[in-house]
Amino acid sequence: MSKIDHAMHQLHSLESMAKEERWINRLHPSVKLFLTILYVVLTVSFSKYQLAGLLGMVIYPAALFIVAELSLKDALWRLRIVLPLVCIVGAANPFLDRTAAMNLGGIVVSGGVLSMLSLMLKGVLAVLASYLLIATTSIEKICYALRQAHVPKILVTEILLIYRYITVLLSETRRVVTAYSLRAPKQKGIAFAAWGPLAGQMLLRSMDRAERVYQSMCLRGFRGEFCFGGTGAPGRTDVLWLVFWTAMLLVLRFVPVMEIVGGLFV
């Protein structure tokens, strides 16, 4: 399987995952979106030295991974490109902030190391929470929830169209690259001289195809806004899930749970 095929397969498998008939997938998208946003906001609101408190926030994604029967290993593999970037953010902190912040059994840990770890953890947790949202909610439902939250329709439509056109671009790229490689069998990769024409071809073909997709949408009554169906008002389970996790996240954020638990053993 080529890299492009693999990318398309990954995209479609994520979509399939989001459409599975699991309990968590059936939860109201607005509830899941709200909790994800709340989680990310609360996670990043920890101060840079509150590593212990931040560890408590691991509970939410851990619980979701279990409930949704998703594999953490699979998630980390899918996020292998994003996660290192997130981790790089705080990489310079140990050099910039060398003040001693804590002593771990005789080992002095500087403020820079602590802040680097907390930044990394914040990033990883935020990315994992987003991943959990898209792995359990289809893009249409996320966009529906965004519209329910009064996000401007132009923005939501843009998100949906960009998402749709990723596949269009990928499939056109695959065709162009396949056509090229079939006529350059002994060549590894694409010759530098061909980059320009191929990129131009891809752009033109993608635009052409995107236009046909758009025409097809217009011919079926599309007037600038996607209409989402099949999602009624939140039910009792949705409300219970929302109340439980809102309370839980607020407690994890504002009560030093990890320190209290730690105190029990000291």
Place this chain on the structure above:
Amino acid sequence: MRGDKMIEVNHLSFAYDPAEPVLSDICFQAGRGETIGLIGANGAGKSTFLRMLVGLELSFEGEILIAGERLEKKNLDQVRSRIGYVFQDSDSQLFMTTVEEDVAFAPRNYGFPEEEVRRRVDMALEKVHIEHLRGKSIYKLSGGEKKRAAIATILSMDPEVILMDEPSAALDPKNRRNLIHVINGLEGTRIIASHDLDFIRDTCERTVLLSEGRIIYDGPSQKVLQDRELLEAHNLELPLSLMHVITHTHDGSTHTHMFVHEHAAEHGKDHGTGHGADHGTGHEAMHQADHGTGHETEHGASGIDD
């Protein structure tokens, strides 16, 4: 023409470049419930004509009336709600994640309540016999399944007019037969643009021949599809099931028989099988022609004398 006028085109002309007209002075009418084949060589203007009927090209001269309503920019939505257009490339038509969502796209956009949307989706999937693909991801569909899903996406609009651009392109014989069956089971006015003359023969009672942007012929399909001279003059060939002319001698004279597999054509119409093409009758006839056996009558051939 059956019923009252569903489509009326008066003196339609169109050009992307004024020096090269794509369509010139087209006058055409289609009645309710009619099935019309639109044939012509590459560049004859078939696809452009269909695109114009659905309002994808509006900078034309002349007039297009759909159910008596003039096609204009201001009433485009209204007119389009009556017409379903099946693209040649199903991948361009299917853009949602699952078949069900794609089929539900149009009724949702037209503001139907969710219950009605579900009813329409069920109806559309049933008509093209793909109920079992309801939840399947679009990208996992085969070519034939995609084509049927694409037709379902427009059937959920319950259109009065269905336009199809090369529906049989890139389909294997089995899927092609299934498609004929589906199309013959549809209601409403249907216009099918195709190079596949056997397909046209199996689905359309009337055929319009376009050449260089002009209507050359408009009449019964059986007549034009047997007119080798006319077809060849406009860069087309007789349908495979009709193309083999068998010449053999009786009493010292030469008779030219056209192999017309009427039984197969009828069978194809009734059961959507199009045996005329798919069972390779053309090859049989060619074989017979080569050997001068003239066995065509055994196969129910009519043996029309030229």
